[in-house]
Amino acid sequence: MxxxxxxxxxxxxxxxxxxxxxxxxxxxxxxxxxxxxxxxxxxxxxxxxxxxxxxxxxxxxxxxxxxxxxxxxxxxxxxxxxxxxxxxxxxxxxxxxxxxxxxxxxxxxxxxxxxxxxxxxxxxxxxxxxxxxxxxxxxxxxxxxxxxxxxxxxxxxxxxxxxxxxxLPERELRAGLFEAIKCGVIGDQPLFNFLEKKAGDVLDGKLPALTRVIHDCLALKARVVSADEKENGLRRILNFGHTIGHALEAETSYRYFLHGEAVAWGMRAATNIAEARGTLHGSAAARIHALILRYGPVPPIVEIQPQDLASRLQADKKTRQGVVHFVLPTKIGAVKIVPDITLHQATRAIAGLLS
Ligand SMILES: NC(=O)c1ccc[n+]([C@@H]2O[C@H](COP(=O)([O-])OP(=O)(O)OC[C@H]3O[C@@H](n4cnc5c(N)ncnc54)[C@H](O)[C@@H]3O)[C@@H](O)[C@H]2O)c1
Ligand SMILES: [Zn+2]
Structure with missing residues (x-):
């Protein structure tokens, strides 16, 4: 319990x-x-x-x-x-x-x-x-x-x-698993390792593996929510992958991606930003990308221009004077909130995913 x-x-x-x-x-x-x-x-x-x-x-x-x-x-x-x-x-x-x-x-x-x-x-x-x-x-x-x-x-x-x-339809299961990957990246390295090692069992819906994953995510969310009921501080780390994820969902009128899938792209973009800033080691970034791909497929980003996503970020109420808050990984199991990511950096990261 x-x-x-x-x-x-x-x-x-x-x-x-x-x-x-x-x-x-x-x-x-x-x-x-x-x-x-x-x-x-x-x-x-x-x-x-x-x-x-x-x-x-x-x-x-x-x-x-x-x-x-x-x-x-x-x-x-x-x-x-x-x-x-x-x-x-x-x-x-x-x-x-x-x-x-x-x-x-x-x-x-x-x-x-x-x-x-x-x-x-x-x-x-x-x-x-x-x-x-x-x-x-x-x-x-x-x-x-x-x-x-x-x-x-x-x-x-x-x-x-x-x-x-x-x-549960398999696609819904995978969409939920992207949120589990998020939990691993933001605060639980053993969970991340488990998701890597036991991907086969987890994706097959084997109960012991799924139960362990759900437990660790719940424990992390309970810890974070207990410390910060209303999203003023620590709770914001749960938004890893969600800044660009929400922009992708909105840009496709919520009809193309499941939420978790949009977050999967968002986590990859944030990982690219962290790596480009030199605050995340290339090998850790590669592991994050690989784990997300392992739990895919994620529907491809088609007919979306990076500039359109950037305008969505620009319109976001959290964007002020051309800079956006981003939750960026510093290693597997730790993130920090970076308040000054420019729209240019964000656009470059998105473009990086398309190439
Ligand atoms: N309150 C929060 O903190 C919070 C956090 C994240 C997301 N959300 C909200 O959650 C919603 C998305 O939730 P979701 O992804 O669970 O989608 P959903 O509730 O629409 O469920 C997805 C589909 O699966 C079906 N389904 C549910 N359980 C099933 C089962 N056991 N077997 C077969 N089919 C089943 C549903 O009927 C539905 O068709 C969004 O509205 C989002 O805003 C809220
Ligand atoms: Zn989410």
Whole structure:
């Protein structure tokens, strides 16, 4: 069990293969007046019966349509109306069963329904298991952009069962693994070494290997989030690969890359910048590039001009007077935040990836 410290308390993250079938019992112990599961058809089809076995039929199940395009205020409203119909009161417990999309929506509903009720995450994608289920960030998208409405609201508990990844499409698994590589680079050299040595087992979805990877990522995220709840300091290191990653996602209207894939390119660009500045040894840079490629394929960057990405960075609210903050590796397992990367340096790094 991993504990995440938050102001005024802490919550446990329990990681165990097979946990989903016992999750019902664990949830019942929380003594909620009503358990309301928020999920979607895809996840419920694969895993609903397993959860229901322990939970009993009394729980209310609210299914929302699958996909990032439904991470909206309108979905939040629909769920809230259903909660009222199910007579969920302040003692109700919301349970998210799904990937990061379901987790972000359900967490946000929990933050605002009756001015806040408890919730538990049961993440079912690798990305959600290693990243989005810990940290308390909740929210939805607006037409104007992603995650523009939201709140910090921490779960009571996170229940992680790596066995549910057996039904996850392989591309989604690999996208989550890029976030795991990120964890290795920013703060866990043994994890990076493990991802190198056991790539075959990890990519085959072998449970012992996956469980070890998920554990190490969760431990790192818990450490970072416990030290910095609201992303003022240490938490920014989690953004390694995300500056250019977000620009790539936006430039392709969020339809071409999975998030982790865009981050994979972003990490390679940041690695190039670090190497060009002489702050990262060439051999370490080569290992980072090689590991990312090993966990590929990553969809190629096509029909995107480096200058267009640079303008995205320019428009980014974190860019001031032509310089951008970047999280750059200094060796495998350590990064620093460099505040003065010029758009020219960033463009060169991106162009380097295209050649
Ligand atoms: N809150 C945070 O800190 C945080 C951090 C990172 C990302 N996010 C958010 O997470 C979202 C992305 O999450 P995601 O990558 O998990 O995508 P997702 O939730 O859309 O899931 C990907 C796909 O996999 C399906 N799926 C989920 N579990 C499955 C399973 N076990 N078997 C088969 N199919 C399954 C889903 O229905 C969906 O079609 C984005 O909206 C992003 O903004 C939030
Ligand atoms: Zn990410």
């Amino acid at each position: 991993i504990r995440v410290r938050v102001p005024g308390g802490s919550y446990p993250v329990i990681l165990e293969p097979g946990l989903l079938s016992r999750a019902g019992k664990t949830l019942k112990k929380l003594g909620a007046s009503r358990v309301c599961v928020v999920t979607n058809d895809v996840v419920w089809h694969h895993w609903g019966a397993t959860l229901e076995k322990g939970l009993g039929a009394q729980a209310t199940v609210i299914r929302v349509p699958d996909g990032e395009q439904n991470k909206t205020l309108s979905t939040v409203e629909t769920i809230a109306e259903e909660l009222v119909r199910a007579r969920a009161d302040r003692g109700a417990l919301i349970v998210s069963l799904g990937g990061g999309v379901i987790g972000d929506i359900a967490g946000f509903v929990a933050a605002i329904y009756l001015r806040g009720v408890d919730y538990v995450h049961i993440p079912t994608t690798l990305l959600a298991q290693v990243d989005s289920s810990v940290g308390g960030k909740t929210g939805v998208n607006l037409r104007a952009g992603k995650n523009l409405v939201g709140s910090f609201h921490h779960p009571k508990m996170v229940l992680v069962d790596p066995s549910v990844l057996s039904t």
